[in-house]
Amino acid sequence: MRALFVILTFTRQDLIEKYSGSILGSLWSLLMPLVNILIFTIIFSKIMGARLSVSGLELDEYNYSLYLVSALLAWNCFAACVTRTTTIYQEKAGIISKVNIGLRTLPAYILLSETIIYVISMVFFTAFALIVGHSFGWTVLALPVLFLIQQIIAYSLGLIAATFSVFIRDIRELVAIVFHVWFWMTPIVYVVNILPDGLSSLMSFNPAIGFIEAYRDIILMNKLPGLEFMLTASLVALSLFVFAQYINKHLQSDIRDFI
């Protein structure tokens, strides 16, 4: 019960109080993704004039924006959750070393805060999509489920990285690089068919693609993601979760000693 209040307070601090005293306040946490979206839209659909088509559908700049944003917001949330959780023990060392607080519940505030940013961004995105004439189907009801699975994976990966980074500081930099490469290895800002054949077959090993496609199925194509994918993803999420809990519990005493 107390943990819940603490998590809520940390979330509030993370979202609002970080920017207290600044004029735009928490708007700043939305501004950065917005600038990203603008840059990608301009570069890819205007300047490079890339042949962007999915499933025979030519993407104009509005459609491209929808294509981009539907995946980018989810990716941003995922990446932020994992990278920020990785350093959580160093960041909150002052609190962990003084107050008895659960090592495995603490990351919850990062998940919560990033989820809120995602939800707010999605509200803006929905408004934009409706304005440019996109219509959503009832399939969007599957979105929360997909997002939940994604967040469980983010939490688990983050927790594993956080646990190890107590002992190996390089993990933080490693995670940052992995996510940078991973981002460009995933068809978020581009379409798979602009890639040469060798590279695109390599891509089938990228587990993120399944998620990105599921998001686009739900948001753009108004269809449900495949049941097989959803089951596999849930299973992966669950196993990662159990493994993360186990490894963290196993090293809990050492983490507290080291911090």
Next chain:
Amino acid sequence: MITVDQLSKSFKLYKKPSDRLKELVMRKPYHTRHTVLNNLSFTVEDGEALAILGRNGAGKSTLLKILTGVLEPDTGTVQLSGKLTGLLELGTGFDFNLTGLQNIHTNGLLIGMSPEEIESKLEDIITFSELGHYIHEPIRTYSSGMVMRLAFSISIHAEPEIFLIDEALSVGDGHFQQKCMRKIRQFRANGGSIVFVSHDLNAVKMLCDRAIVLDKGNVVADSEPESAVNIYNQLLGTETEVEAPKLESSGYGTREALIEKATLTGVDSASQIITSGENAILTAHVNAKAPLESVTLGMMIRDRFGQDIFGTNTYHLNHPISLQAGQLVEFSFTLPMTLAPGKYTMSLALHEGSDHTRHCYHWWDNALNFEIAGIRGPQFAGVCNLSPTIQQRQTDM
């Protein structure tokens, strides 16, 4: 109530942190063990205040961290009868960009208060901290004393059953310290348990009913504070003996006669930490290089501000001394130490006549250090105890 049963804690020392992971993979140890607490058992009853004494590295902080739950023991158990907060968490999670008021909420939650509890205590916390309208300012504008006052105020209003105090009681000015002390006593009277870790031996004697002395992770004493403090002090003594100052380098004078050695010891404490009201013995060994008539041996006690508190000499005490060349003489003075608690120094002098201004053989500034800690008998305020008696009688108008 706290029950600590056979508690042991050791830290695994690795050459580098990543060796801990190597251990997991290779399944063989890459560390050396450093035992900090060795099979510790003790209890603290409701309403009892226990002091933990020990040299640096004796395991005090580790013990407190285990009590808080921040560190996990290797073996043994800790049972707490209720909520525990500690002053070692003083200001935990304070965000210096937020106002005092906002920080009360965060810190309160962190130390285990519910939002409703914080809301209902808010007025009391602010009043006790004496921050007034500053409570609406960001705490980066506070002085360190103000931050401490706020932190203490939140901690004590969290209404714990067990309170850990780690050296942090030097909060703010004298007025606020006394207020804290009163609050802590009140907390105890209401049945709260206190664990107190401090090097302030006077505070230990004033506040605690019992003290345990830790040395290298073992309990070497568990008794009432006065004798525990003495044992602690003997431990300290074994450590500092080596670095006693060399006589040659200290003092000035014609050196026709020298104070070779001097000690000041409490009769009961057998150490330089003396309870107010206890007798102390000053012994001084004097060695004359030449035959000297009318030698005076004098002393001056100064407090930590360098203010003269008491001084006298053998001239005023009507004890004329004459020394032969090469003669080593021991003098001892019995002093009823009715001084107020605090740290003092004693300077010694050998000279001719009533004072050192005419002909000084040896002046030894700050020859001795001692501390008065705790008071025997009735409490008093000020510099020294005048031990008054009281009569009361009826008078007609």
